[in-house]
Amino acid sequence: MAPDPPPPEDLPVACRDAMIEYTKHVMSLGDLLFELLSEALGLKSETLKSMDCLKSLLMICNYYPPCPQPDLTMGISQHSDNSFLTILLQDNIGGLQILHQDSWVDVSPIPGALVINMGDFLQLITNDKFVSANHRVPANREGPRVSIASFFSSSALPNSTLYGPMKELVSEENPPKYKDITIKEYTEGYFEKGLDGTSYLSNIRI
Ligand code: OGA
Ligand code: NI
Secondary structure (H helix, E strand, O other): OEOOOOOHHHOOOOOHHHHHHHHHHHHHHHHHHHHHHHHHOOOOOOHHHHOOOOOOEEEEEEEEOOOOOHHHOEEEEEEOOOOOEEEEEEOOOOOOEEEEOOEEEEOOOOOOOOEEEEOHHHHHHOOOOOOOOOEEEEOOOOOOEEEEEEEEOOOOOOOOOEEOOOHHHOOOOOOOOEOOEEHHHHHHHHHHHOOOOOOHHHHOEO
16 A cells, blocks of 8 residues: 555455545554654664655455354464554454463454554564564454454565664674565565464574
């Protein structure tokens, strides 16, 4: 949806106007979040935006049909997102779970609330100060369930920038934990490996 939105006629009529309007709000919330997160790292509020974290927005609309035998499959298997940050809007069915201290915890829907997930690229550039969230959605007898995931990630853009732990956040006592990598290279590895619950970050750990 950003920086180059698709021609409107490429979006399904049922959600075309809503996607275009919602994108504006997601971009402005993303702008605020990256400023606050920069400040939380002790850096100038523009720092993460100056690294193009806000530049590109990929919106994925998930549709989970009701499942008659939920113990035989998953809605979406466990993973962390291939993004800097993800803004997730889920409907009232529920199902999203996050791994916390080795247990799966429900992230119950709250009307009007959004879920903000740290993605792998924030973990990479902050040298583990922020940690990407491992999450999943089990299959559900109820449904259909709809969720809209807005990924701040420039994986769809040609971008030769190398991302690695930020110079401001590493020191002799806290050396870089990851090798530098382009978003494109990371994304290829991420999808080649598949959503098996292990983070692709482990492949570039020093
Ligand atoms: C995703 C995702 C969760 C959900 O699309 O990456 O984790 O609630 N979706 O649909
Ligand atoms: Ni996800």
